Amino acid sequence: MSLQHFLTLNDLPQATLQDLINRAIELKALTKQGVIYEPLKNKSLAMIFSKSSTRTRVSFETGMRQLGGGALVLTPNDTQIGRGEPIEDTAKVISSMTDGIMIRTDSHAKVETLANNSSVPVINGLTDDYHPCQLLADLQTLQELRGRIQGATIAWVGDGNNVCHSFMNAARIFDFQLNIATPIGFEPRTDLLEINSSNVTLVTSACDAVNRADVVVTDTWASMGQENEKDGRVQAFDGYCVDDALMSKANKDALFMHCLPAYRGMEVTASVIDGPQSVVFQEAENRLHAQKALLEHLLA
């Protein structure tokens, strides 16, 4: 089998993605029953973090350990990456000693270069453009709570960012409707709107997006790397906070999702994220289970 990477959801066929979600649910149950399952004994995952992380780091490190292997954290500051060693050389060296590489960085092109020079699978743990691992966990959560993903109506309210882009790919692949409401100037990438146009609609009003939605999703207004834009963004996103009034326009039993970290009082009110419709901590926990399924598929 040729080397398989996971840089975006498009890297795997829909049937394989669905298998991963089903497997994640099985692995979750096994873990909760205390079953020891170690298909990755003696295997190691190198994790390159050029940006901060709580969930991605803890879930990959714990996931590798539960599967019998181990993970090592590499940051630019304490590796030669920070001193300018080319990505190509870094990929060849790390992949000669490990069984997989997870990378979180800014430019998606860097991750592609890493994958093109790696002899082991490369997993995208977030770039400025995509966050596919988050979608595996979110789709697992939706399947657990609603039984199916296909046919749902999901409203994305806020920034047309990396997580939004992965939701757009997921909408086409899993055939759900995604209504996106962003302020003008903060829309998702035009090429992704075109490619995913069968399942994605862009609207300007948050109310229009959530009308009859089964799920309402948002994310921070200022992603990592956009810290300097924060004040301007707070003004630009006025009217895009997911609050109780907005949630009341969605279906009565609509779920609220957020990849976390969240900023209460900005993109979402505390009453919504800490309220009964919120499933954010189930999503967070599912990062562990979904990525274990992914690691088993790519590395075992």
Ligand code: CP
């Ligand atoms: N959702 C997510 O990726 O969280 P972290 O930034 O904490 O990894």
Ligand code: NVA
């Ligand atoms: N859009 C956010 C997601 C964090 C998990 C960011 O890129 O910072």
